[in-house]
Amino acid sequence: METQLQSLIADILGDQIPPEQISKENSTEWDSLNHLNLILALEEEFGIEIPPEDFSQLHSNYEFLVKYIKQNMN
Amino acid sequence: MKFRLHHIGIVVADVDRYLDKRVSGTVTIDVMDETQDARIVLLNHGDLQPITELIQPMSDRATTAGFLKRKGGGYHHLCYEAASVTEVEEYFQESGIKTIYGPVSASALGNQLVLFGYTRNREIIEFVVNHAKNSA
Structure with a gap:
């Protein structure tokens, strides 16, 4: 799962920062529009439904994304 | 799509330079x-054509700054008219459109409320709540 996530992050955010180290503080590419691109990609890749109330908390860091996906995949 | 097209949004680096080279249209709003x-400028092309909205981000924190940086500007969104915020929110829900932001008041559109959404095809879509339509 983490390999897929890292690939998505690299594709969408295209930062110089390694995906597993990315956060909203260190990424210049993780703006509101790319955050929506990431959310749509997470829904499609992992078959999860992300409710709007979770959008802002997901704009965080790699570790939080991993935790969130694991919690919502089952 | 049950909504009437209101305008086409275009992101530009410099409104004045764009206006100098424009093919058509009369500036009706500049705010x-x-x-x-x-900076938002509306270009009116007459009754038969939708309005063009030019959007010049003024800083890195502008909502369109990332778009300009990544794509260099150009076509940004279509905006449709709706009768109420509820109608837009229901349409977003039915169509799987994610809300980018709104409802907020839009100074270029007579302080009418607007909502921006993002479709599953990665398209930006805007709705302006037309009170006249609501009361018609």
Whole structure:
């Protein structure tokens, strides 16, 4: 799962920062529009439904994304 | 799509340079929009054509700054008219459109409420709540 996530992050955010180290503080590419691109990609890749109330908390860091996906995949 | 097209949004680096080279249209509105942190200019092309909205982000925190940086500007969104915020929110829900932001007041559109959404095809879509339509 983490390999897929890292690939998505690299594709969408295209930062110089390694995906597993990315956060909203260190990424210049993780703006509101790319955050929506990431959310749509997470829904499609992992078959999860992300409710709007979770959008802002997901704009965080790699570790939080991993935790969130694991919690919502089952 | 049950909504009428209101305008086409285009992001530009410099409104004045764009206007100098424009093919058609008369400037009807030229304002600074604090919500978007952008200069907004509306170009009217006559009754038969939708309005063109030019959006010039004014800083890195502007809502369209990332778009300009990544794509260099150009076509940004289509905007449709709706009768109420509820109608837009229901349409977003039915169509799987994610809300980018709104409802907020849009100074370029007579302070009517607007909502921005993002479709599953990665398209930006805007709705302006037309009170006249609501009361018609």
